[in-house]
Amino acid sequence: MTMPVARDKPASFQDLILRLQAYWAAQGCAILQPYDMEVGAGTLHPATVLRALGPRDWRAAYVQPSRRPADARYGENPNRLGHYYQFQVILKPNPQDLQDLYLNSLYEIGIDPGLHDIRFVEDDWENPTVGAWGLGWEVWCDGMEVSQYTYFQQVGGLDVLPVSGELTYGLERLAMYVFGVENVYDLPFNAPDSAVPLTYGDVFLENERQQSAFNFEYSDVDMLQRWFQDCETQSTALRMAEKPLPAYDFALKASHVFNLIDARGVISPTERQSFIARVRDLARGAAEVWASQQAADVG
Amino acid sequence: MPDLLLELLSEEIPARMQARAEADLLRAVIDGLGAEGLAGGATLSQSGPRRLCVMVEGLPARSDDKVEERKGPKVGAPDQAIQGFLRGAGLTDISQADIRFDSKKGDVYVATRTLPGRETQAILAELVPDIVRKFHWPKSMRTGHGTLRWVRPLQRVLCLFDGAVVPFNIEGIASGDQTEGHRVHGRGPYRVRSADDYVAQLSGPGHVMLNRADRLGFIQDRAQAICAASGLELVEDQGLLEEVAGLAEWPQLILGNMDPAFLDLPDEVVRLSMRVHQKYFATRDPSTGQLAPHFIVVANLAAKDGGAQIAAGNARVLSARLEDARFFWENDRRGGLEAMVPKLTRIDFKQGLGTVADKVARTVALAQVLAPVTGADLQQVERAARLCKADLVSEMVYEFPELQGVMGRYYALASGEPAAIAEAIADHYRPQGPSDTVPSAPVAMTVALADKLDTLVGFWAIGETPTGSKDPFALRRAALGVVRIILENGLRLGLRDICDQHARTLGQSGDHDDLLAFFADRLKPHLRDKGQRHDLLDAVFALGEDDLVLIVKRVDALTTFVDSEDGANLLAGFKRAANILKAEEKRGWTAGADVDAALIAQGPAAEQALYDAVCHAESILSLAVVDEAFETAMAALSGLRGAVDAFFDAVIVNDEDPAVRANRLALLDRMRAAMHTVADFDQIAG
Numbered sequence: 015m016t017m018p019v020a021r022d023k024p025a026s027f028q029d030l031i032l033r034l035q036a037y038w039a040a041q042g043c044a045i046l047q048p049y050d051m052e053v054g055a056g057t058l059h060p061a062t063v064l065r066a067l068g069p070r071d072w073r074a075a076y077v078q079p080s081r082r083p084a085d086a087r088y089g090e091n092p093n094r095l096g097h098y099y100q101f102q103v104i105l106k107p108n109p110q111d112l113q114d115l116y117l118n119s120l121y122e123i124g125i126d127p128g129l130h131d132i133r134f135v136e137d138d139w140e141n142p143t144v145g146a147w148g149l150g151w152e153v154w155c156d157g158m159e160v161s162q163y164t165y166f167q168q169v170g171g172l173d174v175l176p177v178s179g180e181l182t183y184g185l186e187r188l189a190m191y192v193f194g195v196e197n198v199y200d201l202p203f204n205a206p207d208s209a210v211p212l213t214y215g216d217v218f219l220e221n222e223r224q225q226s227a228f229n230f231e232y233s234d235v236d237m238l239q240r241w242f243q244d245c246e247t248q249s250t251a252l253r254m255a256e257k258p259l260p261a262y263d264f265a266l267k268a269s270h271v272f273n274l275i276d277a278r279g280v281i282s283p284t285e286r287q288s289f290i291a292r293v294r295d296l297a298r299g300a301a302e303v304w305a306s307q308q309a310a311d312v313g
Numbered sequence: 314m315p316d317l318l319l320e321l322l323s324e325e326i327p328a329r330m331q332a333r334a335e336a337d338l339l340r341a342v343i344d345g346l347g348a349e350g351l352a353g354g355a356t357l358s359q360s361g362p363r364r365l366c367v368m369v370e371g372l373p374a375r376s377d378d379k380v381e382e383r384k385g386p387k388v389g390a391p392d393q394a395i396q397g398f399l400r401g402a403g404l405t406d407i408s409q410a411d412i413r414f415d416s417k418k419g420d421v422y423v424a425t426r427t428l429p430g431r432e433t434q435a436i437l438a439e440l441v442p443d444i445v446r447k448f449h450w451p452k453s454m455r456t457g458h459g460t461l462r463w464v465r466p467l468q469r470v471l472c473l474f475d476g477a478v479v480p481f482n483i484e485g486i487a488s489g490d491q492t493e494g495h496r497v498h499g500r501g502p503y504r505v506r507s508a509d510d511y512v513a514q515l516s517g518p519g520h521v522m523l524n525r526a527d528r529l530g531f532i533q534d535r536a537q538a539i540c541a542a543s544g545l546e547l548v549e550d551q552g553l554l555e556e557v558a559g560l561a562e563w564p565q566l567i568l569g570n571m572d573p574a575f576l577d578l579p580d581e582v583v584r585l586s587m588r589v590h591q592k593y594f595a596t597r598d599p600s601t602g603q604l605a606p607h608f609i610v611v612a613n614l615a616a617k618d619g620g621a622q623i624a625a626g627n628a629r630v631l632s633a634r635l636e637d638a639r640f641f642w643e644n645d646r647r648g649g650l651e652a653m654v655p656k657l658t659r660i661d662f663k664q665g666l667g668t669v670a671d672k673v674a675r676t677v678a679l680a681q682v683l684a685p686v687t688g689a690d691l692q693q694v695e696r697a698a699r700l701c702k703a704d705l706v707s708e709m710v711y712e713f714p715e716l717q718g719v720m721g722r723y724y725a726l727a728s729g730e731p732a733a734i735a736e737a738i739a740d741h742y743r744p745q746g747p748s749d750t751v752p753s754a755p756v757a758m759t760v761a762l763a764d765k766l767d768t769l770v771g772f773w774a775i776g777e778t779p780t781g782s783k784d785p786f787a788l789r790r791a792a793l794g795v796v797r798i799i800l801e802n803g804l805r806l807g808l809r810d811i812c813d814q815h816a817r818t819l820g821q822s823g824d825h826d827d828l829l830a831f832f833a834d835r836l837k838p839h840l841r842d843k844g845q846r847h848d849l850l851d852a853v854f855a856l857g858e859d860d861l862v863l864i865v866k867r868v869d870a871l872t873t874f875v876d877s878e879d880g881a882n883l884l885a886g887f888k889r890a891a892n893i894l895k896a897e898e899k900r901g902w903t904a905g906a907d908v909d910a911a912l913i914a915q916g917p918a919a920e921q922a923l924y925d926a927v928c929h930a931e932s933i934l935s936l937a938v939v940d941e942a943f944e945t946a947m948a949a950l951s952g953l954r955g956a957v958d959a960f961f962d963a964v965i966v967n968d969e970d971p972a973v974r975a976n977r978l979a980l981l982d983r984m985r986a987a988m989h990t991v992a993d994f995d996q997i998a999g
Contacts, residue, residue, distance in 0.1 A: 093633055107457040110466070113324050117496070127497045131612040131623045133560060134362075135592075136327035138452065149454040149465065151325060156626025157591050157610065165454050165466070176458045191626070 023124035025205040027189045027214060030123050031077060034101050034183065037122045038075035041115060043103060046076035051263060052270040055080050055141075056102035056182055060262060063144050065104065066169045066178045067301060068308025072106040077185070081270065083277035086226035089219045092197035093187075096225055097218065101183040108165060108179030116163060116181055120155070124192055131156050139164040139180075143269060143290070144297045145171035148180070160188045170301025186214070229277045242271045242289070249296045258304035265296035314371040315433070315475030317342075317353070318508045319441060320492055321365045324465040328362070328559025330451055332525060334464070335360035337449065342367050345440040350376045351433060357508075359523045361562050362613075364492075366523065368508045374475065376430040385422035388412055398422060437479045441472055445483050459484045469493065469502075476506055494519025495563050497614060520563045520615075528558040535566040536594055536609050543568060545605050548595040553588055560592070561613035567620040569593070569628045573606035575635040578642055580604050581719050582709065586634045589713070591627065641708035650724040653703040660705060663786075665775040666819075672767060673702050679815050680763035686806045687762075689755035690733075697737035698760045700725060704738070718742045733757075744794050747838075751794075751801045762798050765791040770812050773828045774821045793835040799861045800839070808832060809859040829859055836861065845872050848998045855993035863941060870943030871992050879951040886957035887994045890981040893966055897978055904986075906979040913976065919956070919963035924980055926956035931987045938990050946991050953984065 024030040039045050049059040056078035057063055065072045078100050086096025105112060113134075121127060134151040139162060141147070150164035162182040166174050186198050195201050199215030249264035272289045275281060281289070319342065326334065339358040346352065346369070354371030385398035395407055402424035404410060410422040446461060453462035461467065461484045472479040472488040481488050491502040492511065498520035505511045515521040522528050532554060540547045558564070575583060583604055587593040593608040610627045612620065645653075657670035666672065680698040684691045704710050704721035722739035726732070737757040741764050744751050752758045768791050772778060779788050798804070812825040833854045837847050845868055853867045874880040894904065913924045933949040936942075966981070968974045988994055 093637075108466070110457070110468070112466075126617075128614075128617045129622050130626070131614045131616070133613060134325035135560065136325075136329070149452060156623050157593075157630040158626065165456060167454055175455075177454070177456050196629075 020121040020126040021124055023192060026202040027185070027193075028204055030189050030192060031099075031101065031185065033123050034119060035075065035077075037119050038103055041073070041105075043073040043075040043105070046074050048076060048078050051266050052081045053078065053266055054082055054269065054273060056100035057141060057146075057180065058144065058266060058269075059102065060259065062102060062104045062178075062180060063146065063169055064259075064262060064301065064304050066106060066146075066166050066174055066180075067172065067305040068311075069175065070106075070308065071176075072104065072178070075101070075103040077101055081273070083225075083229040083273050086222060086229050086277075088226040089199070089215075089222040092199070095186065095198065095218075096222060096229060099185040101185050103181040104178050106178035107176035112179045113163075116153070116161070119181075120160075123188070125155060134163070137162070143294050144169060144301060145294065150180075155191060158187070158191055160184065160191065170298050170305060172302065172305055229274065233274050233278060235275060235278055235280055238271050238275045242268055242275070245271060246292060246296060249300065253296075253299045253303055256303055256307070258300045258307065261303070262297065262300035265293065265300055268296055269293045314354070315374055316473075316508055317367070317369040317372055317437065318471065318473045318505070318511055319367045320469075320471040320511070321445065321467060322363055322469040322471070322493060323463060323467045325362050326360075326365075326464050326559075328556045330464060331360040331362070331365075331559045332555075334365055334448075334450065335525070338365050338444070339367050341444045341448070342369065342440075345444060346372065346436070349431070349436050349440075350379070351436065360525055361521065361523065361528070362560060363562065364521075364523075366511075370508075372433055372474070374434075375432050376436065378430045379428040381426045381428055383424045383426070384415075385410060385424060387418050388420040388422065395422075398424070402426070434474050434477070434479055437472065437474055438481045441470075441479065441488070442481050442483050445470075471505060471511075473505065473507070492519070494521050495613075498563060522563060525558060528561070528564055529554060532558055532564050532566065532611055535564075539566055539568050539609060540596055543596075543607065544599070545596040545607060546599040547609070548584065548597055548604075550588065550594060553592060553594065557592055557611040561611055563613055563615065565612045565615050565620065567610050567612055567624050567627075569608050569610055569624040569631070571606045571608060571628055571631050571635070575632070575639065576604055576606055578635065578638055579719070579723055581716055582638050582642065582713070583635065585713050585715060586631065586638055589715070590634050591631055593627070593631070637712070638709065641712060645704075645707040645709055645720070645724060646727050649728045650700050650703045650721065650730070651728065653706045653724075654699065656706040657702060663771070663775075663777075666771045669702050669705060672771070673699060675767045675771075675815070675818055676701070676760070676763045678818060679767055679811075680759050682811065682814070683759050683763055683806070686804055687755050687759045687802070689759045693731065693733055693737075693756045694759045696730070697734040697741070697756050698763060700730070700734065701738050701741045701760055701764065737761075744797055746790060747793065751797045753802060758798055758802050758804075762795060762804075765794050765798075766811065766815065769795070769828060769831075770815045770825075771819060773812075773825065774816055774819045778827070778831075788831075789835065792831055793839070796832060796835045796839060796861060800865060803862055805860060805862055807859050808861065830854075832861070836864070840865070840868060845869075846998075848996055849875065849992070852992040852994060852996035855996050856989070866941060867943050867992065870947050873944075874947040874950065875997060877951070879954045880947075883950060883954040883957060883988075884994060884997060886954065886961060887985070887988060889961060890957070890985055891995060894978065894981055894985060902978060904982045906975065906982070908979045908983055909972075909976050912973065913980070916973065916977075917964055919959045920977065920980070923956040923960040923964075923984070926953050927980070927984050927987055931983075934987055934990050943991070950988060950991060953988075957984070 024033055035045050046061050053059065059076065059078050061074045061076065079097060080100050081097050083096055085094055087094045117132065133154040135154055137152040138149050139147065146166065146169040148164040148166040152159045153161040153163055160183065164180045166178045166180060168174060189201050190198060193201060199213060199219050201214035203212040203214050203217050245264045245268035249261045249268060252261035252264065272293055276286065335358045339356060343356060351372055353369040357368040359366040383402045386394040399407065404424055407422065410424045412420050413423045415421045450464045453464055455462060456466040467486060469492065470483060470486055470488045471490060471492050473490055478490050479488055490505050492505055492515065493501045494503065494515055499518045501519060503514045503519060505514065512523060515523055522531065536547050584595045587595050587608055593610050596605045596607045597603065598605045612623050616623055657673060658668050660669040662669045662672045677695055677698040680694045681691060684694045704717060704724060707720055709720045710717050718739045722735045725735035725738050733754060733756045736754055737760045740752040740757040741760040743749055743761055752761045769788060772786060772788055809825055809829055812828055833850065837850055840850055849868050849871050853864050853871065858864050875884060908924065913920055930949045930953050934946050937946040937949065966974065966977045968977065
């Protein structure tokens with residue numbers, strides 16, 4: 015095994031994404047588009063969390079916008095965003111050489127293995143909302159966490175077989191590192207020599223400002239509470255009707271609505287726990303029905 | 314004699330698990346070989362981020378033959394028994410069995426079977442896969458379609474015996490003679506011929522520093538050397554050293570620079586950011602003892618540019634972390650500690666015990682009760698208790714939970730609180746363990762004691778007490794803290810009353826026998842460390858005493874006493890008396906009858922002497938116990954010894970005259986009761 019040489023730096027944020035897509039496409043992944051719903055993390059895309067269940071093989075990669083209302087900072091914090099991108103890869107079953115495949119993907123976006131210190135530091139991943147956990151690492155590049163790397167062991171409270179390998183790249187952070195940029199809004203979104211050069215700030219700064227105002231000042235909590243109940247009712251009904259995919263969609267909606275309520279900081283700790291438990295029941299319920307359908311389908 | 318070399322190569326093993334796994338693997342191999350009658354010479358084990366390795370020198374090439382004997386029925390036993398024996402022993406005819414004389418049964422049949430020894434190679438081919446499958450990791454996982462549980466995916470197994478591959482297969486991984494080196498500097502693979510060859514190839518072209526102790530020593534020495542060359546002093550951190558030695562196969566130390574502007578943050582914050590988030594060693598300026606704006610990072614790469622980019626990258630990450638920390642530090646100080654207090658209603662303390670705000674209110678009340686005992690200023694105690702948990706809602710403590718108390722101290726000083734209050738906020742979590750220091754300033758010790766007692770009484774009130782090894786709320790540590798704060802500061806208080814009274818503020822009328830026994834259990838190891846006996850504590854504790862200082866005084870005096878000749882003899886006399894009385898109690902006799910002095914005067918001189926000695930001892934004991942003059946009390950007991958011995962030598966308790974007999978029992982009862990004012994001698998082993 016010889017060490018591959020890193021490629022030159024990507025020209026822009028989007029070039030970095032395109033390279034990751036091309037690289038993982040070459041590894042046999044279906045390159046999916048972002049899920050068309052608000053989610054807090056790329057893992058929650060059904061292409062990861064639901065496909066990790068059941069016996070069928072699966073490989074996919076995609077960019078997923080992630081919304082975390084409480085992390086929004088009115089565009090004033092150079093490192094923190096209420097809306098950002100994750101690049102998500104799932105390979106099921108995990109190939110024997112997944113670690114090498116992952117390292118090669120870093121070389122592909124211009125990180126030179128002879129210059130940068132890449133480390134795998136224990137970090138076991140857990141998402142109680144979907145009853146999922148796995149073992150793995152956070153991957154450090156010169157002390158900065160650039161990815162989360164996980165071997166799923168359970169999803170929806172059920173053991174997975176086969177095991178999937180999951181990679182999550184925090185795209186903005188990774189790009190800031192590759193481009194040596196201190197402020198996320200300064201990232202070159204497209205190439206600086208483009209006909210219309212755009213920075214990350216040109217694309218998203220105003221969005222961060224207005225969404226922050228919504229998250230913290232203008233969201234109607236009474237309305238959100240009603241929405242939450244409606245999503246819960248709909249999700250439960252769909253689960254009873256054994257339609258786990260839309261049932262899961264409504265669990266995701268409920269989860270996002272809860273995140274919006276939570277960002278306002280108006281609910282007590284006890285209420286908060288109860289919301290989290292309700293979302294978990296919806297997501298787990300949908301996952302369980304989906305898993306049994308998958309097993310029956312193949313068996 | 315041939316050698317064994319085993320290496321299990323996997324994806325990165327969590328640093329905290331490596332040393333233990335190395336030891337477990339070595340033991341499993343040695344035990345497994347031992348069970349087959351195979352013992353080798355020198356053994357060696359290694360572990361690192363990606364590998365566990367065991368080497369055993371000088372193993373025999375095969376195990377010895379084993380002779381197995383099986384005893385059968387008596388000669389002449391029924392045919393059924395004989396046939397059963399033949400089947401079980403795998404014989405076809407009874408003539409194949411020997412006959413031997415057995416002292417109990419007479420002549421019996423014995424079947425002897427020789428189990429031929431096996432090739433060590435074949436034994437290992439079964440043993441190693443078995444060890445791998447049964448290996449215990451604190452957390453393990455499956456991979457792909459497999460069923461094997463390993464810490465992370467297993468990638469290669471190298472197993473050589475006598476220079477040849479020991480053939481086996483673990484979930485699709487065939488054992489072989491190849492290993493891999495450092496991913497960037499010398500991945501290989503390398504074909505290995507022997508243990509020496511393995512070490513030579515990995516430590517040479519493989520760029521792997523195999524031995525954990527070597528890595529530890531190397532990192533330590535290099536860190537010192539880099540500091541010395543830059544006029545710095547290393548902030549030693551053994552835990553961090555052990556962790557980073559598990560994160561690099563080829564450790565390379567690089568000095569990084571941080572923006573000195575961040576040094577206006579509290580030292581604890583800077584050091585924690587370095588240690589927890591980034592795993593850097595901090596450095597000090599030796600002339601001032603203050604943190605220096607430099608850190609040492611242990612990389613796993615000898616970079617082409619000498620580490621310049623690694624240093625720059627790490628510095629940037631640290632800056633971002635410290636930037637966050639400064640944001641928290643400034644926000645927190647802007648609001649001040651007082652403004653945080655109302656937000657404590659938002660944090661649950663424990664279901665059934667309300668929020669942290671509720672806990673603080675109870676702690677304030679209890680601290681005020683305790684203040685007269687500790688001699689602390691009442692108003693300062695009230696204020697310190699009110700503020701002691703406020704930093705839990707600060708942004709800094711949300712980020713670094715380890716800094717609870719520490720940040721409270723900084724924020725208190727920033728808001729102009731007196732030093733005694735600020736110190737009490739920081740120290741009220743103490744002692745955190747048996748070796749942590751105990752707060753000795755009056756305000757701090759009061760709040761520390763109130764906080765712990767409130768927690769204990771609260772958890773007892775809701776019935777969540779530790780069971781077995783389960784103690785998720787560290788109640789044992791809290792109770793040991795109470796014991797140490799009381800004893801080391803000589804605080805005189807009745808724990809039972811305090812607990813009962815505090816339980817009433819929780820709306821409970823608690824019976825705290827169990828909690829007091831819990832304190833006594835914490836007291837035991839404390840006394841044992843001072844060389845004192847458990848049973849003596851039991852003997853004092855059984856009296857219902859709940860003033861820990863007094864209990865320890867009594868145990869001290871009692872220890873000296875029972876170790877003396879008088880004490881040992883009196884204890885024997887006490888046991889004799891107590892046994893007689895217990896036997897009588899079973900027959901319906903009851904204690905407490907008056908002694909008839911006139912009747913005693915008619916009896917033997919030894920009886921009179923004991924009576925006089927008991928009366929004398931009683932008069933001294935009653936005063937001495939109240940005055941806590943336990944040495945005087947013990948001297949009074951010593952005075953009983955001669956009389957007790959003489960009494961048992963000369964007097965028969967079981968007299969024919971029932972009146973005399975009853976009077977003698979009453980006398981022994983008086984003696985027992987007198988001794989009981991000092992300790993429950995029944996509890997003392999003797």
